Amino acid sequence: MAVAVGYQDKTDDQKAITEMVRQFVDKEILPTAEEYDHEDKFPEPIVEQMKELGLFGVTIPEEHGGMGLDLTTYAMIVEELSRGWISISGVVNTHFIGSYLLMKFGTDEQKEKYLPKMATGEIRGAFSLSEPEVGSDVQGIKSTAKEVDGGWEINGQKMWVTNGLRSGLVFVLVKTDPKADPPYKGMTCFICEKEPGESEVPGLTIPPKIKKMGYKGVESTELVFDGFKVSDDHILGGRDGVGEGFRQMMDALELGRVNVAARGVGLAQRSLELALRYSQERKTFGKPIAQHQAITFKLAEMGTRVEAARLLTMKAARMKDAGERSDIEAGMAKLFASEAAKENAEEALRIHGGYGYSKEYEIERIYRDAPLLLIGEGTSEIQKMVIGKKLLQRHKI
Numbered sequence: 001m002a003v004a005v006g007y008q009d010k011t012d013d014q015k016a017i018t019e020m021v022r023q024f025v026d027k028e029i030l031p032t033a034e035e036y037d038h039e040d041k042f043p044e045p046i047v048e049q050m051k052e053l054g055l056f057g058v059t060i061p062e063e064h065g066g067m068g069l070d071l072t073t074y075a076m077i078v079e080e081l082s083r084g085w086i087s088i089s090g091v092v093n094t095h096f097i098g099s100y101l102l103m104k105f106g107t108d109e110q111k112e113k114y115l116p117k118m119a120t121g122e123i124r125g126a127f128s129l130s131e132p133e134v135g136s137d138v139q140g141i142k143s144t145a146k147e148v149d150g151g152w153e154i155n156g157q158k159m160w161v162t163n164g165l166r167s168g169l170v171f172v173l174v175k176t177d178p179k180a181d182p183p184y185k186g187m188t189c190f191i192c193e194k195e196p197g198e199s200e201v202p203g204l205t206i207p208p209k210i211k212k213m214g215y216k217g218v219e220s221t222e223l224v225f226d227g228f229k230v231s232d233d234h235i236l237g238g239r240d241g242v243g244e245g246f247r248q249m250m251d252a253l254e255l256g257r258v259n260v261a262a263r264g265v266g267l268a269q270r271s272l273e274l275a276l277r278y279s280q281e282r283k284t285f286g287k288p289i290a291q292h293q294a295i296t297f298k299l300a301e302m303g304t305r306v307e308a309a310r311l312l313t314m315k316a317a318r319m320k321d322a323g324e325r326s327d328i329e330a331g332m333a334k335l336f337a338s339e340a341a342k343e344n345a346e347e348a349l350r351i352h353g354g355y356g357y358s359k360e361y362e363i364e365r366i367y368r369d370a371p372l373l374l375i376g377e378g379t380s381e382i383q384k385m386v387i388g389k390k391l392l393q394r395h396k397i
């Protein structure tokens with residue numbers, strides 16, 4: 001059941017690509033997501049088909065083998081994928097952030113070396129800021145890279161790296177000058193190459209995946225660096241990139257927030273679809289539960305949240321595409337859409353009554369998946385801090 005609203009102004013190309021992705025989701029993802037989720041299994045066949053569809057190169061320029069599409073179109077695609085299963089968008093999400101970092105800050109050599117293989121999905125990207133003791137307060141990271149003969153040596157422990165095992169490139173933020181004041185000036189992003197699927201490479205150990213409540217299938221891992229060697233060529237942006245890592249990563253996170261917002265829209269949308277269907281099928285007191293005003297009102301609120309979340313997401317994406325400053329808008333979209341996903345998932349679960357609590361029903365999975373969006377790429381509390389601070393800056397009296 002398609003209940004798409006807010007897209008009246010899609011271009012013909014956007015209509016064509018989102019329709020193609022929707023059909024792919026309906027045919028390949030929705031019928032199998034529960035099985036992968038219950039077994040916490042990586043959806044290899046789906047990922048292979050996504051490579052064939054070119055979905056790993058959506059935003060990579062055509063000259064490097066990608067589709068060269070904008071963030072707005074990408075956000076529409078992410079919404080569709082997440083409507084099917086959030087973990088599928090998780091496989092693409094960190095890859096997209098990695099390719100953005102390369103496109104915006106990489107040297108010509110780095111772009112030529114990595115982007116064509118990223119566009120086909122031959123190598124996939126991950127990004128790594130978080131550590132066991134640090135998530136929100138990024139400047140507090142402890143991992144370091146020190147200059148040694150012939151390059152750099154990375155040491156430290158990273159946490160929660162999505163696609164940590166299967167990725168071939170990890171964009172890792174570390175301190176190259178731990179004494180820098182303020183700390184962000186001493187941070188650098190390294191492009192760490194590794195063999196996908198290998199848990200032991202010289203200087204790097206990847207422990208078994210972290211067991212999670214939802215967001216199954218796609219792995220989240222620690223990365224333990226112990227003398228991992230890289231050359232200057234692996235500094236994002238080359239030698240000039242030393243000390244620039246924090247700024248680069250924060251720029252990418254702004255984009256990542258639009259991406260997470262789009263995932264929220266997808267989950268909120270799917271929750272609405274499931275609630276609309278179930279509430280017209282299930283009868284109590286002689287009529288479909290959708291006819292009880294308490295349920296009709298829930299549906300009305302859910303539909304309104306989907307529409308508002310989508311409009312905020314599209315606004316932030318379009319502003320970013322137009323090169324306008326969009327930190328407030330990206331934060332608002334991420335905050336609203338992730339909360340909308342969580343609220344719609346809960347309301348849809350309630351509408352399903354006891355069956356919502358059963359693993360036989362899709363909403364049970366969505367209910368476990370949705371809370372991730374409140375945490376990743378900056379928690380709701382952090383979004384409010386950013387939005388509030390920026391509003392005050394923009395409207396200083």
Ligand SMILES: Cc1cc2nc3c(=O)[nH]c(=O)nc-3n(C[C@H](O)[C@H](O)[C@H](O)COP(=O)(O)OP(=O)(O)OC[C@H]3O[C@@H](n4cnc5c(N)ncnc54)[C@H](O)[C@@H]3O)c2cc1C
Nearest residue numbers: 127128129130134135136160161162375376377378379381
């Ligand atoms: C499944 C999953 C996948 C992830 N994938 C990645 C990834 O690929 N790469 C990566 O680098 N990271 C990843 N993360 C990490 C994620 O970005 C962090 O978990 C997130 O930034 C929050 O950090 P934290 O968990 O350390 O919480 P903390 O920073 O310890 O925060 C704990 C609580 O305190 C609140 N809080 C913190 N500071 C303030 C403040 N100043 N004011 C008010 N409240 C505050 C937070 O909102 C939160 O509620 C992932 C996490 C998960 C769960």
